[in-house]
Amino acid sequence: MARIYPFRALRYDPARVPMGDVVTQPYDKISPEMQQRYYDASPYNLIRVILGKKDPADTEESSVYTRAAESLTAWRKDRILLEEAEPALYGYAQTYKVPGTEEIRERRGFIALGHLYDYADKVVYRHEQTFPKHKSDRMSLFKATRTYCEQIYMLYSDPAFTAEKLIFGAGKNGTDTTPADLAITDEYGVVHRVWKLTDPTLINLIVTAMADKKLIIADGHHRYETSVAYAKERSAQLRLPLGQPRDEDEKLSPGHLPVPAFPEAAMMMTFVNMDAPGITILPTHRVVFGLDQFDTEAFLTRAEEFFDIEPLVTADLEPLVVSGAVAFIAVARDGNHLLKAKPAAIAAALKDISPRQAQLDVVQLHRIVLERLVGLTAASITNAENIRYVREAEDAVAQVRSSAANIAFFIRPVTLDQLRDISLSGDVMPQKSTDFYPKLLSGLAIYALD
Structure with a gap:
């Protein structure tokens, strides 16, 4: 049960601090720029606890974690935080x-x-x-x-x-x-x-x-x-x-x-x-970076085994919305392409996992595109060694166009029904499969x- x-x-006392100055987004959604903005907003902003600034001189006795505890203790003592x-x-x-x-x-x-x-x-x-x-x-x-x-x-x-x-x-x-x-x-x-x-x-x-x-x-x-x-x-x-x-x-x-x-x-x-x-639920797009030998033409040639490929003039998300089937948009420095899955080829390549998982866009992106075609290992993906996860498609495009990344892949969001079915069946999707907003x-x- x-x-x-x-x-x-414990709650902030609104008579002591403006509430809008002390609350934050979750720690894993806070960029360095947001972190600084929260620091500047108030000396009592929760950023000092959930994602404090690290110091090169940190030791086990004095660290971002000990400073977080000290902040909480001081705020409680000063009654900035009050217990209900x-x-x-x-x-x-x-x-x-x-x-x-x-x-x-x-x-x-x-x-x-x-x-x-x-x-x-x-x-x-x-x-x-x-x-x-x-x-x-x-x-x-x-x-x-x-x-x-x-x-x-x-x-x-x-x-x-x-x-x-x-x-x-x-x-x-x-x-x-x-x-x-x-x-x-x-x-x-x-x-x-x-x-x-x-x-x-x-x-x-x-x-x-x-x-x-x-x-x-x-x-x-x-x-x-x-x-x-x-x-x-x-x-x-x-x-x-x-x-x-x-x-x-x-x-x-x-x-x-x-x-x-x-x-x-x-x-x-x-x-x-x-x-x-x-x-x-919003999509979380993938940006691949740091590959010395990446070649777009060679990637597309390998991709033909699993996808029908169409060139795109712009890196617009509309083709994904109207595709009606599993598809991805690949954004490279020398062009954009729509990759539409070939169901039979995908099913044969993913026969080691459950059909429930194999039909998911995000699973096909990781297992087929990132691992087989790009050449990332499952371990490198788990350790986020050559991959970034971004919400905004424009951000992904900018990284590719500025040569900060090799290629980006746009993906459709997981549906609530898919999430429910996967979870309650005991299956799991790759990291960062969903972005709840x-x-x-x-x-x-x-x-x-x-």
């Missing part, structure tokens, strides 16, 4: 314009603690592989701070919209009947709203509604896997079973709220219903273990 818990969050008086869940809505369109969507969910399960328990499912070095970095930060400043983005299915009805109290015209406690507009124009929910009866209704749900990680695989590893470590140290709740019978009375068996057994998550409108803001709520 999926166990969730209310918690007494009572346990709560937090409704969370994001209103945004879909990139590249004029369409306005709203994604709704709620922030709570979620119990940490091993994938083998078949409660939490992943959908893509991870990068080892990212997990090592997050483990070092977490051990130093013992604090969750960012949320995992979790998906679940509930066609009845139970949590949404309980949290947002939507009226007949679809508007919220309860005003938000906090509203922030981020640098992408996304409006983030938060509702604090402290009523024990309401919380327990949501806890009960979530009990039979399977959870799929949308964003945060590295942090989740790091947290599970640390929870197992602490479970052994404390001699407390990770999978066993503190309340043996798990029967909730209206005034009683569930708690983790020990603090490390749960982490902060935002839960979003896959059956509700408002979810957007918008990202969850970091700093809206913080879970401190101590």
Whole structure:
């Protein structure tokens, strides 16, 4: 069962700091330019914790991780961060314009603690592989701070919209009947709203509604896997079973709220219903760089075994949108080409994996294009040695045209149905297969273990 818990969050005091100056995008979406902008915005910006600046003189005793812990300690002492008086869940809505369109969507969910399960328990499912070095970095930060400043983005299915009805109290015209406690507009124009929910009866209704749900990680695989590893470590140290709740019978009375068996057994998550409108998945394009012997003509000759190839005048995404089948756009310094998959040739080349995986654009891009045709090894891709992942097609084109890259490949986004099928079947896609938009803001709520 999926166990969730209310918690007494640390939250910035809006009377002491402007909230828009202290929150950030998730750590793995922060460029060096964004990092500096966050540093300049406020001495209390969360960047100093989640992605602090490194110093060449850093040592084990004085490092980016120890400075993160010192910042949190100082902010709590100075009451920049205040602990809530009572346990709560937090409704969370994001209103945004879909990139590249004029369409306005709203994604709704709620922030709570979620119990940490091993994938083998078949409660939490992943959908893509991870990068080892990212997990090592997050483990070092977490051990130093013992604090969750960012949320995992979790998906679940509930066609009845139970949590949404309980949290947002939507009226007949679809508007919220309860005003938000906090509203922030981020640098992408996304409006983030938060509702604090402290009523024990309401919380327990949501806890009960979530009990039979399977959870799929949308964003945060590295942090989740790091947290599970640390929870197992602490479970052994404390001699407390990770999978066993503190309340043996798990029967909730209206005034009683569930708690983790020990603090490390749960982490902060935002839960979003896959059956509700408002979810957007963007493509993540691939840029290949650092290859001394790359030749576009030779690449296209090899590609003819697996793809029908059409030259393109411009590196526009429209041919992908209308292709109707698996296809990629290859952008090289000496031309652009549409690669349309030959199903029989692809199936023969990918017969070692499940048909469910083999039909995915992103799997064909990695296994056929990047490994077979470009010549990257699976290990080099895992270690991100010759590949960059970018959201904006214009950025990828600029890297190729400026000779900062050999070639770029544009890809269609994974669909929500594909993600659901892959995850719940136990399969996984390559790293960076999805880009959920918008990202969850970091700093809206913080879970401190101590």
